[in-house]
Amino acid sequence: MTDSDASGEHVIQVVTHRSRGDRLYRSVVRSAGASTLVLMLAIGVFLTFRAAPAFRHAGWSFFTETAWTPTPTGGRFGVAALLLGTALIAAVAMVIAIPVAIGTALFISEYSPSWLRRPLTSLIDLLAAIPSLIFGIWGATVLQGKVVHVSKFLHDHFGWFPPFRVSTVAIDGVDAAPTLGDYAASTFLAGIVVALMVLPLATAVMREVFAQAPAGEKEGALALGGTRWGVIRNVVLPFGRGGIVGGSMLALGRALGETVAVALIINPRTDVHDLLQILRSAGNSIAALIANGWAEGLEGMTLNAMMAAGLVLFGVTLVVNTFASVVVARSRSGGATEI
């Protein structure tokens, strides 16, 4: 199939037609790919559909009401306290997980001897493979016995810091000293366990980005007499900023949706005043509420309200994760480097 264009040169055009089989193959494969799109849309649409009666009943107060007392015909319910509880657990988890993840990722990429690198990476990944349920029982029965002492220590010595306050039932106008039991099943404990669960994800993302730090700049810094810490602070960390932010946000997305571990650990309360004292035996999250409150034969508004809470959780994690994916993708493609 030769052709001559205006300048008289011969341009060879190859025209192929896809066979019917290939057209079929392409359309089958494309529709499989599109199924993800359909599924994500369906999740949003169906949850909205089932949650609609709850939104109609509660109106905007759904986002400001702190009580959760739905009845099959109505009742008062709202996600304000649940969202706060979810955010607090995630916040505790982030405060613990981010520094540890940065440190572990730096250890693997910068300090670890090469023979240790692969086993260590595997061990961290294995932590991610352990089911949430096992974290939950371990947290509620084993870790709790250790953490209550830490909580007590924090309360005794840093009680002036508002989140570390623990108010107990007042006897004769004086707050009774909290017992160890008052520290059990707290937001703090749930946050620690969730931190361990999201740690591998954050570490993996950060490790990948740190490993891509430009070798030339690292060697340059060393040649100028920099210490290893100097190299990390001036080359690796600035280069990996996108990975740190993105990995932390991905971890945050997981932390917000963590269900069973939190449900097994937490002592469910929805009073805002109780929630803000993170060392206290009180707390809740949207996912834990649904898991703990689920029973056979839920109906009417009770069910609709749960669907509405689930939809809010879906929305929040979707926003956090989409933002995180964008940040990570940019840092991977080198968008975060400033030279």
Next chain:
Amino acid sequence: MSVLDLTSIEELDRPPIDIRRVDPDVVRTYLGGAVASFAATWLICFQLTSMSGWVGFTAIFALVTLILVWVLAYLQWGRVLAADHAARVLIGMTAAIAVAPLVWIVATVAARGWHALSIAFWTKDLRFAGPQDPFDAGGVAHSIVGTLEVVGIAMLISVPLGVTSAVFLNEIGGSLARLVRMLTDAMSAVPSIVAGLFVFAVFIQSDMLPQSGFAAAIALSLLMLPTITRTTEVVLRLVPGGLREASLALGGSEWRTTRNVVLPTARAGIVTAVILGIARVIGETAPLILTMLGAQIFNANPFSTDKQDALPLFVWNQVKLATGSEGVALQRAWSGAFVLMVLVLALFVAARLLGTGRTRQRSSRRHERSMRARRVRTVHPEKERP
């Protein structure tokens, strides 16, 4: 006085510095810091305050060690190197913090769940076993069958869909593929409880399905799908483009290229992807609570309106039954967790072995090449000598 300072040139006669040698002063600094810190922590914890529990002890010990190492290094080498040493200690500690819980959890589950190693536990269901009955009265037989069926059905749904999606993402591409890739990432982050709510809202609330193993399998397949898709896509990307081009140049259609060249080349990787997908969902509890509920009685039919059980549900329900930190129910829960953990560990190791199978092949090829190169290097001088 010359500009050039000759004394500094004489220093060049010193033996070269071996950068890999560990400076004994540094070792002494770290050890000294640790020992002094241990003593100080002991004083703080047991003499000055009434702190108990080794978690708190370890935390204070780590903090004090860090400070002491910085101070000792500062006194010897100044601010810059002190920061370097303190950073090294701190980063090493964080890595230890990341690994310690894994060891702790695995050891705890093994220590408390070893009762699972009894025949009764594997062959009985919970029909005659209440929380007061002895441990041998009941077991996980019904749950194991349920888990196998649910995960099996979830695989049947998500493996073909996931692999085909991955083929789409990698072999066809385009703007839709970019969108799908983004959504797959988003889907992998959907909280598992939301997947359960979705299946409940679509199938159970509309009476299309009872709360059953099949409904649970649909929920799990939603969670498996993104894992399988993304892992398979990464593996397909590793298939050399030359193989595809060779197949197409020989007149193969796109379909035959994918079926006969791309997928067989990536077989080990796809199996790894499937195993990772299974490991992702085998311990999932939240969607099962919503869609499956659980049962005490053996039921092998995932479609029936009679309830079915699965391992995570077994553990969950036993934990909910348990009161206090002792009791048979909790013992059953730990034993169920033990079985679950062994399954997950086995899957994880299988995935690793398959994953490293390929790299080992590659590294042995590299090794062969380097051996060949070395032989060339050693042969040459011998040839020149005579």
